[in-house]
Amino acid sequence: MAEFKKTAIPVTREEDYPQWYLEVIKAGELAENSDVRGCMVIKPWGYTIWENMQRELDQMFKDTGHVNAYFPLFIPLEYLQQEADHVEGFAKECAVVTHHRLSVNSEGKLVPDGKLEEPLVVRPTSETIIGASYAKWVNSYRDLPILINQWANVVRWEMRTRLFLRTAEFLWQEGHTVHATREEAMEETYKMLNVYKEFAEKVLALPVIEGEKSESERFPGAVSTYSIEAMMQDKKALQSGTSHFLGQNFAKASKIKFQSKEGKEEFAWTTSWGVSTRLIGALVMAHSDDNGLILPPRIAPAHIVLLPIYKDENEKQAVTKYIDGIKKEISELRLFDRKIVIHVDDRDIRGGEKNWYWIKKGVPLKIEVGPKDVEKNSLAVVKRNDPELKKNFIGKDEFIKNLIGTLSTMQDEIFEKALKFRNENTIEIDNYDDFKKIFTPKNEEKPELHGCFARSHWCGNRKCEEAIKEELKVTVRNIPLAEKESEGKCIYCGSPSRKRVIFAKSY
RNA sequence: CGGGGUGUAGCGCAGUCCGGUUAGCGCGUUACGUUCGGGACGUAAAAGUCGGAAGUUCGAAUCUUCUCACCCCGACCA
Known part of the structure; x- marks a missing residue:
């Protein structure tokens, strides 16, 4: 049996790290560039990862008392104007809507028409538009705290973009909270930073360092900004989440005032915090190898891919029946409250190609099932995070009995490997x-x-x-x-x- | 916005300097056959306004002018 000499990804990390990153995304079918400058198309495999992140985070937000809501995509220009530092920080990179109609000119081309009295800014972040609502909602200390999160897209007209790490439009969640006291807002800021740390480390297997940003890296308009920072395999840092203590700056700008217990009118204290689809980039750069993606089981779109192997109709029937049995047994199992997702790849393409396809996609467990396995009641299992990608022949019952343990262990191994790398560097x-x-x-x-x-x-x-x-x-x-x-x-x-x-x- | 570069088939490119039959190559796609437990091979087929406009010429992917788009390097950034 010939050993594979080349790697599945045409460029290795050593040779050209940025190119390797792009190739991993391409090979894993996570996303691609679109015809719109700086905007990406997130493909199903990448989007499912995002959905998994959303589900986990959303639960964590709800467990800490937050609720979801949705605010407008467009922000009146004057709102953005209200906080001086905020203006300074975001003014340069906003998409602006100036017209509200298209008409056909004499050459038959579509041209913008119907100029807006006041231009609208496509949100680069929503402090100001959400603040306008909060100002209406908050009158008394009894109205506080407000603990709201929104899942949304935002637009920042970046000069240079990279898939997931920096795109003109990206998906994220932004939490915006209002509190009666400084202490409570501060506590919220730390609490959410901690939620992010726990999410990154437990779910994404990504070790992060919690800390405060220096003045120059602070969110425009914030009193203090905190971040979680992760190390990528090129030893660079990736800011993976931020939590901002906004003091009373935005409350003053948006006039979020309330009457305290003592009957005094006071400005409220606000926070905001967010993580974005950038986390997918973090996931790719922290864990993947020269054969492509390696996904921690808790975030992987599928835990297991089954590759049936057969030569004729008889074998096909036997193998299919065997696989159906496996699927049924596993359907009862849960990994951290999530159903085990099995994908059966029955496409009529060559076996070798199929093998590599799933390695590049980063599915934690790849299982080949052929006539010999049916006969012996066994399985040929490959763990994606095994550098050798060694094929292990395991009894079927034993495999299923240990499955949750196996996946949990892989989750831990991936975290430990990343942690070891960070500590060494x-x-x-x-x-x-x-x-x-x-x-x-x-x-x-x-x-x-x-x-x-x-x-x-x-x-x-x-x-x-x-x-x-x-x-x-x-x-x-x-x-x-x-x-x-x-x-x-x-x-x-x-x-x-x-x-x-x-x-x-x-x- | 400053400096550099590239636009030719779905993708990656050759051809452009020095104009000349029907614009090629690799990968991919489709069909058929042989293969098949670690990335197969053969045969055939489909697919291109050569970024766009104007010009020079008997003749332009190739020369000239204009224009558009994208990429890289800076400044800026979750």
Whole structure:
């Protein structure tokens, strides 16, 4: 039996990481570019991953007392105007609707017609439009808190786009809450950051670092921004979720006021928090290998793919009957409250091709079922996260008995592997020369995979951060909440510092 | 918005510098046959306004001018 020499993905991570990322998405049929600049088509396999994320997160939101609602796609220009920093942060990258009709000109071409009195902005985020509603809904302290989430699409007219990581239109959820006190809003901000951490680590098998963003990376208009940061296999950081404490900034802008118990009129305290389809990009870059996607069982569109093998009608009948039995037995099983999803690939294409198709799609368990298996009451099982992709012949009953355990173990293995990678590439650095060295590729022309998460001291001065960014394209990813205070000197200027932060290159 | 590049079949490309029969190649697609427990092979077939417009010419994918779109590198970013 010939060993496979080449990888399923035409480019390896070592050779060209960005290209590898695109090829994995293509091979896994997650998404593709559309004819609309910067906008992607999310294909069924990718969208099912998103649906699975939605289902898990939605439950977590509801378990923490939130409800869903929906607000308009269009925002009146004046709303966006209300918060100065917010304007500054978003004004440059918005799609604007200026007309409300199309007419046919003398050359037979469609042209915009019917100019709007006031242009409408396609939401880049919904603080302002939701704030307008909240202002009406909140009158008394008895109306608080408001804990609402919306699942929506937003548009940010980005200059450079990449599938899932940065697209002009993307899908996300945005939570917007209103509270009577600073403390309560702060608590909400941390609570949701934690929800994201738990979701990322338990469901996506993606280890993340919770922390506060530096001033320069803060959400426009927020008092403080917190993020979860994950390490990709090129050792770059990907901001995977954010939770913002907005103080009273947006409440003042939108006039969200209430009468307190004491009868005083006060501005409310608000938060917002979101994760997007970017998480799919995180999933791809954190776990996949040179043979394509590797999906953690809890998020995979299917847990198992069954490949029937037969040569003639007799064998087909026997194999089909055997498979139907397996499906029936497994239909009772649940992995974290989710039914086990089995896909039977009965397409009339070559076996080898079919094998690789599902490897590239990242299905956790691939099972070949042929006449020999029917005879022996066995199965040929391949675990996707096994680097060797070794075929194991297992008794059918034993397989089914252990199935939930097997999938849970795979989920843990995928997390542990990512965690190990991150730990190995997280380095305490106290010397700027070392810092510079690790973030500088040996080959400038075609940079090899380099860098790390550098745990270094930072004085908190924006100027040091900017200088480092300028020189090395490295930024403060966040200031970890778990990081204990320690005496040290700023990696750049040498001023006293009380805390280590995470420096890294990022997406 | 500054610098560079590319538009030829569904996808990836050759041909363009130096104009010349019916515009090719690989992959994919379709049909048939042989194969089939690790990415098969053979035969045949379908598929192209050469990004668009104007011009030069007996003749333009090829030369000229204009134009559109996209990609890469910067600045900006979930």
